[in-house]
Amino acid sequence: DQQVKQNSPSLSVQEGRISILNCDYTNSMFDYFLWYKKYPAEGPTFLISISSIKDKNEDGRFTVFLNKSAKHLSLHIVPSQPGDSAVYFCAASPYGSGGSNYKLTFGKGTLLTVNP
Amino acid sequence: ETGVTQTPRHLVMGMTNKKSLKCEQHLGHNAMYWYKQSAKKPLELMFVYSLEERVENNSVPSRFSPECPNSSHLFLHLHTLQPEDSALYLCASSQIAGVTDTQYFGPGTRLTVL
Numbered sequence: 001d002q003q004v005k006q007n008s009p010s011l012s013v014q015e016g017r018i019s020i021l022n023c024d025y026t027n028s029m030f031d032y033f034l035w036y037k038k039y040p041a042e043g044p045t046f047l048i049s050i051s052s053i054k055d056k057n058e059d060g061r062f063t064v065f066l067n068k069s070a071k072h073l074s075l076h077i078v079p080s081q082p083g084d085s086a087v088y089f090c091a092a093s094p095y096g097s098g099g100s101n102y103k104l105t106f107g108k109g110t111l112l113t114v115n116p
Numbered sequence: 117e118t119g120v121t122q123t124p125r126h127l128v129m130g131m132t133n134k135k136s137l138k139c140e141q142h143l144g145h146n147a148m149y150w151y152k153q154s155a156k157k158p159l160e161l162m163f164v165y166s167l168e169e170r171v172e173n174n175s176v177p178s179r180f181s182p183e184c185p186n187s188s189h190l191f192l193h194l195h196t197l198q199p200e201d202s203a204l205y206l207c208a209s210s211q212i213a214g215v216t217d218t219q220y221f222g223p224g225t226r227l228t229v230l
Contacts, residue, residue, distance in 0.1 A: 004158065032215060043120065043206055043221025044159070089159065093215040101214045102149075102172045106159040 003027045004092050006107035014115055019077040021110050023090030026071065030092040034104065035064060035075050038087045047088075048075070052096070080114045087111050118142055120222035122207050128228045131197060137225045139190040139207030145220070147213035148190040150182060151206040153224075159206070165190060166213035197229045 005024045013019045023033075031052035036044035050057040050064045050073070057064050063076045077084055091104040120141045129135050141148065150162040164172035165184040179201075181193040190207055204226050208219040 002158070034215075041223060043208070043223050045221070046218045049216075091159075095215050100172065102164045103161050103174065104159075104215055108156070108158050 001026075002107075003030075004090055004105050004107040006088075006090055006110045008110050009108070010111040010113070012113045012115060013080050015082055016079045019075075019080045019084065019112055019114065021075040021077075021088050021090075021112065023073045023075075023107055024071060025073075025092050027092070027094065027105070028071070029094035030105070032093045032095040033064070033066060033073050034091045034093075035062075036089040036091065037084075038089065038109070044089060077112075080112075082114050082116050085112055085114050120207060120209055120220050122205075122222035122225050124225060125223065126226045126228075128230065129194070129197065130230050131199070133197075134193070134195040136194065137192040137205055137207075137227075139192075139222055141188055141190075141207075141209035141220070141222075143209055143211075143220060145209040145211050146187050147210045147217070148184060148187070149208040149210075149219065150190065150192055151208065151221075152203050153206060154200075154203040162192075164213055171213055194227075197227075199229050202227055202229045 034049040035047040038044040048059050066073045087109040089109045090107040123138045148165045153159045161174045162176045163182045168184045183191040204224045206224045207222040210217040210219045
């Protein structure tokens with residue numbers, strides 16, 4: 001059973017517009033969330049994280065929103081640039097809930113394409 | 117070399133072969149990880165090492181045997197694998213073991229088991 005779901009396998013947006021990538025989770029013990037970006041033939045690169053004590057975290061063009069009641073988080077990229085074209089992975093951990101301190105549960109990823 | 121490197125980048129092996137994957141990190145980190153990404157499946161944690169001691173084994177079959185001789189090197193020894201073990205194997209490192217410390221990934225080894 002998949003505990004972290006990224007239901008959109010792909011997303012295409014125009015350069016300069018907003019990209020919104022969504023992630024849903026089922027495990028109520030998850031309280032720490034991360035987004036990674038992956039280019040072809042490279043390993044994933046950490047983007048941004050959020051703890052469940054917050055509902056928003058911002059880093060430059062990237063903002064992550066967390067809705068605990070809906071068990072949903074989203075990554076907003078504004079403005080989108082062609083170099084943002086990559087696969088984006090959502091990951092979650094029960095870090096503060098007494099779960100494993102080491103294990104991240106990943107979604108399958110969403111391929112973002114930003115068109116010039 | 118900088119960051120996290122993995123060799124080989126591609127590996128094809130038969131089910132009776134024994135091979136090893138190598139990971140090296142040049143970041144001065146104390147924790148190292150092995151992940152597996154099968155086709156159309158999420159990235160899945162296999163093992164975690166902290167200061168050369170294994171601290172997590174995520175129910176991985178014994179045909180996968182990790183080794184961490186020092187904090188810069190991590191190996192994954194493979195023997196009598198099955199075709200369903202074909203996947204991308206990713207290594208990562210972090211300053212300390214734990215999800216709140218940023219993990220830096222290598223490019224992965226694409227393994228095909230015939």
